[in-house]
Amino acid sequence: MKLEFLAPQTLQDAVTMAKARGGAARFIAGGTDLIIQARKSGAWPEAVINLQQIPGFGEIKGTGPNFSLGSLVTHRQIEREIRFAGALEALRESACVIGGHQVRNVATVGGNLCNASPAADMVPILLCLNAEVALAGSEGRRVVPLANFIEGPRKTVRASDEVMTEIAFAAPAQKFSSTFLKGGRRRAMEISIVAMAGVVSASPDGKMTDVRLAMGAAGPKAIRLTEAEKFLEGKVLSKDVLEETGMLAAAAASPIDDVRASASFRRHLAGVYARRVVELSWNRISELNDDRSAA
Amino acid sequence: MTEVQLDLTVNGRRHRLSIPAHYSLLDVLRDELELTGTKTNCLEAECGVCTVVLDGKSVASCTVLAAQCQGRQVATVEGLAEGAALHPLQEAFIEFGAVQCGYCIPGMIMTAKAFLDENPRPTRESVREAIAGTLCRCTGYQKIVDAIMAAAQRLSQQGERA
Ligand SMILES: Cc1cc2nc3c(=O)[nH]c(=O)nc-3n(C[C@H](O)[C@H](O)[C@H](O)COP(=O)(O)OP(=O)(O)OC[C@H]3O[C@@H](n4cnc5c(N)ncnc54)[C@H](O)[C@@H]3O)c2cc1C
Ligand code: FES
Ligand code: FES
Numbered sequence: 001m002k003l004e005f006l007a008p009q010t011l012q013d014a015v016t017m018a019k020a021r022g023g024a025a026r027f028i029a030g031g032t033d034l035i036i037q038a039r040k041s042g043a044w045p046e047a048v049i050n051l052q053q054i055p056g057f058g059e060i061k062g063t064g065p066n067f068s069l070g071s072l073v074t075h076r077q078i079e080r081e082i083r084f085a086g087a088l089e090a091l092r093e094s095a096c097v098i099g100g101h102q103v104r105n106v107a108t109v110g111g112n113l114c115n116a117s118p119a120a121d122m123v124p125i126l127l128c129l130n131a132e133v134a135l136a137g138s139e140g141r142r143v144v145p146l147a148n149f150i151e152g153p154r155k156t157v158r159a160s161d162e163v164m165t166e167i168a169f170a171a172p173a174q175k176f177s178s179t180f181l182k183g184g185r186r187r188a189m190e191i192s193i194v195a196m197a198g199v200v201s202a203s204p205d206g207k208m209t210d211v212r213l214a215m216g217a218a219g220p221k222a223i224r225l226t227e228a229e230k231f232l233e234g235k236v237l238s239k240d241v242l243e244e245t246g247m248l249a250a251a252a253a254s255p256i257d258d259v260r261a262s263a264s265f266r267r268h269l270a271g272v273y274a275r276r277v278v279e280l281s282w283n284r285i286s287e288l289n290d291d292r293s294a295a
Numbered sequence: 296m297t298e299v300q301l302d303l304t305v306n307g308r309r310h311r312l313s314i315p316a317h318y319s320l321l322d323v324l325r326d327e328l329e330l331t332g333t334k335t336n337c338l339e340a341e342c343g344v345c346t347v348v349l350d351g352k353s354v355a356s357c358t359v360l361a362a363q364c365q366g367r368q369v370a371t372v373e374g375l376a377e378g379a380a381l382h383p384l385q386e387a388f389i390e391f392g393a394v395q396c397g398y399c400i401p402g403m404i405m406t407a408k409a410f411l412d413e414n415p416r417p418t419r420e421s422v423r424e425a426i427a428g429t430l431c432r433c434t435g436y437q438k439i440v441d442a443i444m445a446a447a448q449r450l451s452q453q454g455e456r457a
Contacts, residue, residue: 002297005316005362028360035319035358036339044317050363076352100428101406103340105352106359 004047010054011136011163017049018161019138027051027163029072030106032099033115057110057165065171071110071164075122076101078109086288088171090125090178090197097121097182097190110164116150116221123150123222124197124214125180129169137162152220172210176201177284179277183269184260192217193261196249196273200232200281207234208282218253218270225252228274237282242275249274299362305330306374320364321345321356324371332372332401343429346402347371353409355428372401375408383453384408387446388439395433403429407443415451419444 006025008014018025025047028034038044051057057070060081067088069078078084078095085092098104098112098121112122113133123146131146138161146167149156158164178199184190195216203209211232216222228248235241255266301312305328312327319338324330324347333356334344340355347356348370375382384404387393394400403426410425411417417425422443423436431439 003316004297005299005360007362007365028363031360031363032340032358035360038317039338048316048360050360052363053365099340100343101410101425102343102346102353102355102428103358105349105409106354 002046003044006047006049007053008049008051011056011165014049014051014054014163015136015138015161017047018163021047023160025049025160027114029108029111030074030103032103032107033111033117051110051163065173066168067171068166068168069109070166072108073110075099075104075107075109075112078122079104087177089284090128090180090199093180094121094125094182094195094197097192109167113146113149113167114156114158114164116152116154116156118153118219118221119192119195119217120222121180121182121192121195121216124195124216125178125199126167126169127214127222127224128178128197128199128212129171130212131167131169133167134165135159135162136165141165143168147224150221172199172201174201174203174210175285175289176210177281177288179281179284181273181277181280183273191260194218194253194255194266194269194273195222196270196277198274198277198281200278200285202282202285203234207236208232208278209234211278213249213274213277215249215253215270215274218255218266220254223252225249225274227252232278237279242279245278246271246275301361301364302366303361303364303369304367305369306371314361316360316362318361319357320347320349320354320359320361320369323361324356324369330371330373333405334398334401336398340428341430342399342402343406343426344399344402346405346429348405348409351409351412353406370405370408372404375404382408383449384411384443384446387442387449391438391442391445393434393438393442399429399431399433403431403439407446411443411447411450415447415454417444417447422447 026045028048057072059070061068075095075098112120180197182192183194199212201210213225250267250271253267253270255263257263336344338357340358345357406429
């Protein structure tokens with residue numbers, strides 16, 4: 001095996017190195033996807049280009065409503081980020097279920113998005129937050145909505161010489177909260193069989209508004225549940241409303257049968273988790289605001 | 296150029312090595328430095344037996360490229376004891392009967408070490424969560440959690456005295 005290891009110190013050098021090698025080189029961040037895939041398939045790339053020594057991509061920035069995650073921010077950083085405690089809790093909930101401490105200490109949010117697994121756990125909540133990813137390559141810089149960035153299983157619009165530099169999003173303007181739930185056979189160290197994220201806002205007259213739901217692992221890529229979102233606009237929470245939400249979510253799923261779960265069980269879970277995420281998010285809005293008035 | 300010139304500090308000792316680029320940190324520790332306290336098993340970051348502490352954080356050394364550890368600090372189980380004096384975690388594991396076959400223990404102790412350094416006053420629940428990535432097929436975890444809780448208490452008492 002003749003793997004070449006390249007350690008650029010600047011973004012420009014990383015792009016130039018990738019460009020010079022055509023598609024034969026791969027960027028490496030935490031390596032938790034790349035190394036295992038290469039070892040399993042026996043197909044290492046000709047070269048790996050280490051992004052970890054390039055300064056500036058390891059920070060979480062912003063004080064709200066606008067935030068940005070450097071692409072090299074680890075899941076452990078997100079899980080411990082105090083700015084995301086409260087209304088943006090779903091970011092922490094998504095990060096804290098990815099592998100064990102050993103994985104989360106090195107695995108990055110940029111790697112999670114670029115690897116584009118249908119079960120990538122950071123994707124649903126970032127879709128709900130209308131996140132945009134910044135890419136820098138030999139043709140210059142561009143910003144792409146996350147929803148357009150991931151095209152399908154392990155397929156993105158990223159060119160092979162483009163480095164993802166950051167992920168930006170804005171918190172909703174009205175009172176809101178967020179939730180992430182993941183279904184698997186056990187609580188830790190499990191690839192999602194369905195992942196559900198939601199962001200729910202409350203209008204001044206106490207109705208649900210600007211509801212955003214996204215589902216992972218139940219189709220070729222994570223998607224927003226636009227039918228359920230439209231249905232929930234202006235509704236008050238009730239058993240019937242939740243029932244209908246679950247049905248719309250299950251209808252939007254296009255799951256596969258595999259060793260982890262059957263398609264029909266995944267579809268069933270999609271409905272269950274959509275109901276729970278909406279109910280929990282709604283209850284969290286008042287909890288958050290009670291806390292604030294008590295403080 | 297497929298060899299990497301690596302400058303790595305392990306348990307306080309600096310090493311300069313020339314290694315193939317695809318070597319994991321685990322390969323370097325076990326095969327180059329003969330530090331076989333760190334175990335090897337799944338090679339997929341699933342089991343945690345290869346856990347070491349890299350710049351203060353627990354990592355699965357099987358899925359970290361050694362070349363990515365340029366200039367960094369690694370702590371392995373061999374570096375825990377000071378001479379004949381065992382580390383409080385090691386003492387507690389013995390005292391609480393937290394070791395059966397022993398295969399998971401170096402990884403378990405290093406996982407716990409990094410966790411306690413960040414969280415000196417853990418709850419049982421947070422300890423269980425912290426060791427979720429480190430499997431033990433013998434003990435049933437109860438005694439491991441007991442030992443880590445006891446070690447945490449001793450470490451924080453030591454800290455207060457110091
Ligand atoms: C035991 C274990 C459990 C896991 N559990 C989960 C889980 O529950 N949920 C989940 O979602 N994932 C899980 N993962 C997968 C993995 O940890 C994540 O997808 C991780 O976030 C990938 O990040 P990384 O930095 O390690 O990526 P790497 O492996 O370094 O890179 C992944 C891919 O993205 C590319 N890339 C990385 N960063 C950039 C960048 N900045 N710009 C351009 N391209 C880039 C690489 O070239 C590569 O193709 C698990 C992995 C393991 C080993
Ligand atoms: S051998 Fe590294 S986690 Fe199993
Ligand atoms: S003591 Fe045997 S695996 Fe843990």
